[in-house]
Amino acid sequence: MSEGKYNIKAVSTLTGIQPGTLRAWERRYSILEPVRNEAGHRLYTDEHIRKLKWLSEKVQQGFTISQAASLLEQHDEPAHNYLAEAGPRHEALAEELLRALLRFDEAKAQELINKAFALYTIDNVTINILAGLLVRIGALWETGEITTAHEHFATSILRSRIGMVMHSFPHNGVLPKVVAVCGPNEWHELGLLIFTLFVRRLGYEVVYLGASLKEGDIFVVTETVKPKFLFLSCTIRENLEPTLQLADDIKKQYPDIHIGIGGAAMSGAVPERALQYVVGNTQNEWKDWMSSRM
Amino acid sequence: MSEGKYNIKAVSTLTGIQPGTLRAWERRYSILEPVRNEAGHRLYTDEHIRKLKWLSEKVQQGFTISQAASLLEQHDEPAHNYLAEAGPRHEALAEELLRALLRFDEAKAQELINKAFALYTIDNVTINILAGLLVRIGALWETGEITTAHEHFATSILRSRIGMVMHSFPHNGVLPKVVAVCGPNEWHELGLLIFTLFVRRLGYEVVYLGASLKEGDIFVVTETVKPKFLFLSCTIRENLEPTLQLADDIKKQYPDIHIGIGGAAMSGAVPERALQYVVGNTQNEWKDWMSSRM
DNA sequence: ATTATGTTGTACATTTATTATACAAGCCGC
DNA sequence: GCGGCTTGTATAATAAATGTACAACATAAT
Structure with missing residues (x-):
C-alpha cells in the first residue's frame, strides 16, 4: 500500500484544476504536501483529491482560495492531533x-x-x-x-x-458510492454505524440507511444511487439465510455491485455460499476488502 | 463557529445586493461592521447575512433603507425579530x-x-x-x-x-431542569423533539428521553435528575388514559414537579382531570405555561 | 532520439478587493 | 416647480490575491 498514487496530470483531470494552479496553491498555502518520487514528481493521495475537490467547491461558492484554505485548516485541526494516541x-x-x-x-x-x-x-x-x-x-x-x-x-x-x-467529513465525488443497510429483520444498527463511520473516514460517500427496510426497497436505492459497494449487517443467526438470499438477488440484478456482509452472524462457521460476502471484523480487514475491489 | 466567513462577493450572490450598495450601507448607516482580514477585505458572518436578508426584504416591501435600518436598530433583539416573516x-x-x-x-x-x-x-x-x-x-x-x-x-x-x-445550546445552570418523554406506548417523538428544542432555546437543561420507557423507569429518572418540570407527549387517543394515570402517579410521589402533557391527544375535548396538565399547542402558550410556574 | 510530462523560478494579466468622489433618479417639504 | 435629501450606482486610483504563461532543465517512456 504505497502512499501517493496520482500524478499531477491525473489530479488535474480529476479535479478540474490546472497543474500550474495546483503548484501555486501548494507554494502559497500550506494545505497540500504531496510526497515526491525519486524524480521529485508530486504524488497525490485520495485524501489530497478530496481536499482539492472540497476546496474547489468552496471557491465555486464564492470564497477565495485563501479563505477556503483557512476554513479547511480549522476544520481539520482535531484530526491532526496525534499527541496522546491510545494510552490508558x-x-x-x-x-x-x-x-x-x-x-x-x-x-x-x-x-x-x-x-x-x-x-x-x-x-x-x-x-x-x-x-x-x-x-x-x-x-x-x-x-x-x-x-x-x-x-x-x-x-x-x-x-x-x-x-x-x-456528516462533517468532506466527502466528494471521486470515490465510488457505498450503501450501508441492515439485513432483513435486523434492528441492531450499531455495528453498521461504526462501519459506516470508518468508510466515511476513508472518504467514500456512504448512504446510511440503518435498520432493515421493507422488502424490495433496497432495489429502489441501488437504482437511484448506483453504488459500487453495498454492505449488509447481520447480527442474528436466524436472519443470515434471508440476508444471503437478498444478497444473491441483488447480485443477480446488479452484477457490478460488490456486496459485503458483516456482523456477528458472519463470524465463525458460515454456509459455503456466504464466504464470498465476508468482509471481516477488524478495520484492517475492512480496508483490505475495500481496496482489493477498487 | 468561526468569526467571519463570507467575502463581499459571496454575500452579494447570497443576498442579491450589489457590492457597491453593501459598502454604501455600511458607510452611511451603522448597521453593519464586518471584520476585516489582514488585507482589509470585509468578512461577513451568518448573522450579517440574515440582517441583510431582512433589510433587503423590507426594502422590497417599499421601505427606504434608512427606515429599515432604524427599524432594525429599535428592536435590536437579533435572534427573535427578523425570523418571523421568512417568506416564500x-x-x-x-x-x-x-x-x-x-x-x-x-x-x-x-x-x-x-x-x-x-x-x-x-x-x-x-x-x-x-x-x-x-x-x-x-x-x-x-x-x-x-x-x-x-x-x-x-x-x-x-x-x-x-x-x-x-446539543450545542448553552444551558443556563441557574434555570431548573426539565424532563421530556413520550407517554406509555407512544412512539411518535417528533412533537416532543420540537418542544424540547423550544425549551432548550429558552436556556433550560432538558433531559430528553424520547420514545416511551418501560413502566416505572420514569421514577428512576425523576429520582436522579430532580427536575422541576416533566413533559409527557401523547399523540394517540387510546394512550391518553395510561398517560394521565402515569402523570397522577408521579404527581402523588413528587408533588413539587410541574407536569405537562402535550400532543394531538390533548387537543379538543379531554377528560376533566386532564385539564390541569394542558400545556397548549403554540410556542406562546408553552412560554406562558413555563413562566407562570417559575 | 524524440516526445511527453515533470520540476522550479519568475513574470505578468486578470480578478477582486479597497477608498474616495461623483452623479442621476426619486422623494419630500416648501 | 424648486432645492435639498436620500440612495443606488458608477468611476478612478490603488493594492493585493490569484491564475496562468514562459524559460530552462530533468526524467520516463516509446
Missing part, C-alpha cells in the same frame, strides 16, 4: 463520561466529549470512546443493569455526536 | 432540500442546510425547515409515496442536524 487515559475519560451519562448530566457529558476531541484523534474518539460506550450501554441495558431511560438518554447524546462527526 | 423563499429551499434527500444526495442536502443556517435564524431552520420536513417525510412514507429507505435516510440526516443544534 482515554479509558478513564470514557469511564467518567459513562458515569455522567448515567446520572443524566448532559452538561458534564458534552464537556467530556469536547475534551476527548481536543485530546485524541477523531477516529479514536468516535470509534473507541463514543461507539465503544454505545456498545457498553447496550450491554448494560440488556442485562438489566440500567433502565430504558438511561439507555435512551445516553444513546441520543452519543449518536448525535457521532452523527455530527460523520 | 425558505419554502423553495425546503423544497429543494426534500428533493436532494429523496435522491439520496447527501452532499447537496448538507450544502442546502448550511445555506439555510446562513440565511435564516436557528429557530426558523430547525423548527420550520428541518422539523417541518420530518413531518412531511413521515406523511409521504405513511401514504406510501416514498419507501422506507427514503424515510430512513432523510430522517437520519435531518435528526442529526437537529441534534447538533439542540
